[in-house]
Every structure is written in C-alpha cells, then in structure tokens.
Amino acid sequence: MALFILRVIFIVIVASITVLLIRLGVIPPDDITLIWGSLVGMVGLAIVVISFDMAIRRKRLDIISSVYFGLIVGLFLSYVVSLGLTPLMPKDQPVESIVNLTLAAVVCYICISLLLQTRNDFRFIIPYVEFSKETKGLRPYILDTSVVIDGRIADVIDANLFDSQLVMPRFVIGELQGIADSDDRLRRSRGRRGLDVLNRLRSNPNVDLEIFDRDLPEFANQSVDLKLVTLAKHLEGKLVTNDYNLNKVARLHGVGVINLNDVANSLKPIFLPGEHIQVRLVKPGEEPGQGVGYLEDGTMVVVEGGRDHVHQQVQIAVTSVLQTSAGRMIFGRFEAGPETGTNTPSRED
Numbered sequence: 001m002a003l004f005i006l007r008v009i010f011i012v013i014v015a016s017i018t019v020l021l022i023r024l025g026v027i028p029p030d031d032i033t034l035i036w037g038s039l040v041g042m043v044g045l046a047i048v049v050i051s052f053d054m055a056i057r058r059k060r061l062d063i064i065s066s067v068y069f070g071l072i073v074g075l076f077l078s079y080v081v082s083l084g085l086t087p088l089m090p091k092d093q094p095v096e097s098i099v100n101l102t103l104a105a106v107v108c109y110i111c112i113s114l115l116l117q118t119r120n121d122f123r124f125i126i127p128y129v130e131f132s133k134e135t136k137g138l139r140p141y142i143l144d145t146s147v148v149i150d151g152r153i154a155d156v157i158d159a160n161l162f163d164s165q166l167v168m169p170r171f172v173i174g175e176l177q178g179i180a181d182s183d184d185r186l187r188r189s190r191g192r193r194g195l196d197v198l199n200r201l202r203s204n205p206n207v208d209l210e211i212f213d214r215d216l217p218e219f220a221n222q223s224v225d226l227k228l229v230t231l232a233k234h235l236e237g238k239l240v241t242n243d244y245n246l247n248k249v250a251r252l253h254g255v256g257v258i259n260l261n262d263v264a265n266s267l268k269p270i271f272l273p274g275e276h277i278q279v280r281l282v283k284p285g286e287e288p289g290q291g292v293g294y295l296e297d298g299t300m301v302v303v304e305g306g307r308d309h310v311h312q313q314v315q316i317a318v319t320s321v322l323q324t325s326a327g328r329m330i331f332g333r334f335e336a337g338p339e340t341g342t343n344t345p346s347r348e349d
Helices: 002-023 032-055 061-088 093-117 145-150 152-158 170-180 185-203 224-235 244-252 260-266
Strands: 124-126 129-131 141-143 166-169 209-212 238-241 256-259 276-284 290-294 300-304 313-324 327-335
Touching: 002 032, 061 093, 141 224, 145 152, 145 170, 145 185, 145 238, 152 185, 152 260, 166 170, 166 185, 166 224, 170 185, 170 209, 170 224, 224 238, 224 244, 238 244, 244 256, 256 260, 276 300, 276 327, 300 313
Parallel strands: 141 166, 141 238, 166 209, 238 256, 300 327
Antiparallel strands: 124 129, 276 290, 276 313, 290 300, 313 327
16 A cells, blocks of 8 residues: 555656746746647656566565665766866866766776675665575575586475575586586486576576576686585585585585485484384395395385295395485395285385
8 A cells, every 4th residue: 555655756756847947947937738648648658667677576675675776876976086187177067067078987887786786795784784695495505507407406395395595506506507508418417407406596586596697706717516626615514515525615614404315315204123024025135045125205115035036026124224324225134925916015013
C-alpha cells in the first residue's frame, strides 16, 4: 500500500512540472495544445519510470548502495578537483562547463566501478548505523568443480541442509566450460552435467548463489585448487568439495571443508558386528571364497564364503565395518538362509 501511494505521489509531482513550466514562461499559458501535450508527456514519463521499476523485481541492496555512494563520493571529488583546476581553466564559460561535466562523469564512473567490484569487502559505518552486505548464514560456501559435476549438491540444498550463501568462482566456471568442450565424450558429458547443475542452482529462487568474478592479486600463477583455498580464506568461508586431495590441502591451510562424501557416509545406516543383513552377491571377491555385493546406497559388502552364491540373495552376519572418506565397506560371513528373490536389503532387530 505504501508503495502504491508513493507511485501516485510521484506521478502527481511529475505532472505538476507542467504548471512550473507555465509559470516560468517556457510554455505559453494560452497554448492549450502544448499544455496538454506537456502534461501527457510528463505523466507518460512517470509511467515509464514506474514500469521500469516494477520490471526489476529483485533489487540487490549492495548494488544500489554502491551506485548511490559512488555518485555521492564521485560528485564530491569532482567538485574538489574542479576547484583546484579553476586557475588553469580558460575564461570561456562553455569550455569550463564541458570540462567540469567530463570530469564529473569520469570520477563518478571510477567510484561506482570501484565500489561495485569490492562491494563484498567494504562496510560503510556511520555513528549508530552500519551498512553492510547481508548474507544468509554465517560463512559462505565456495563450490569447487568436482562437487558441481557430482550433482548431489543440488539435492542437498533442496533438502535445506545449507542455509549460507553459495559462491561460484568464475575460474571454476571456466574450468567447467573447458571440460564441457573436451574431445573426450565422457569428460564432455561430465562438464555439461556440471553446467546443468549450476543452472539449476541459479534458477532456484531459494538459493543465494553469487558468481565471484574478481581476480585477486593472490591468484597469480596459482592452480585452481590453490585459488579455491585462497578465495575461501579471503571470504572467510568453507570449501564444498568431493576432491580428496583438495580436502587435505585446504585443511593444511586452515580452511574449513565440507566433503559431500563424508556427509553421504554419515547418513548411511550403521551396521554393528553380529547384525544380520541380506544382500545380493554380484561377483566373486579378490580373496578365495569371497563374494561381493552392494547395498542400495552403493555400500560394498564383502562376504566370506559367498563365492559359491554369486547372483543369489543371501543372508550374512556382519563381522566388521571399514569407514573411510572414500566410502564405507562392510565385511561379513555367509549364513545359510532362504533366498528372498529381491534386491532390497533388510535388517533384523
């Protein structure tokens, strides 16, 4: 309601400019056609401005603040510089006006451009008032190439497990494009899947995804992995990755890491030694007498004495569980039992 009232007042004020033009003598009072034409033109201009404002629904506060403060600082600096150049100015008034106008345009552009490129790094502090960029969550999450290609990050975000801002570096997008343009068919499909996942995140209205396109001086002569670590330290964020080596490098530099493989492993059901489960064996194991099967979540099950029961649904007793960052393995021994005829593993209490 308040916005509607504001727009009505704006139209009335713009329309009243016609009255001001009549009083100043710009429009003759007896020229009815010109008066109505000016009135319609002013109202039309107000409607165009309001329509443009309504068309841009998502307005970024940080961008608007950068433009406003850039204009204020730029106009002030151009005024100060013009005062300093006054003794050097020619006495010709038009030339002086042109120089001042050009100077104001250049300085304002530089100030606005500088603030737009560094809007995530600055804060305007006024006594009792602080203007800062508001982001979701405490620390931003920086995505790497492997986690985007993997695709599970989109499902994790849809489950509302991550509530912080997601940051996608421009150099990672460039790496994805390079993979998508590869001559190798498998790499090409992986790169395209990563771009599709990125578009899915970008089109999700509940995801705060920012493309980081700045080139920090620390990025010089660094690999993509080190750039990600440097960016995470610069933004005081966490890396989201599936890359085992990047995980180790980031932790070595004191950067927080979220490994989706660890997240997935932590959500898998826990099997205790002595517990009975059913699994379908699909191939012989590496050791004599072993059979290998897989649960629905992809967990490998190695069964002692299961080689003779490959391609059968068998019941096993869990002997041990091996947990690593690469995944989980279950070891068990074969127990005679009826076949169930299904691929769905079950647990007995």
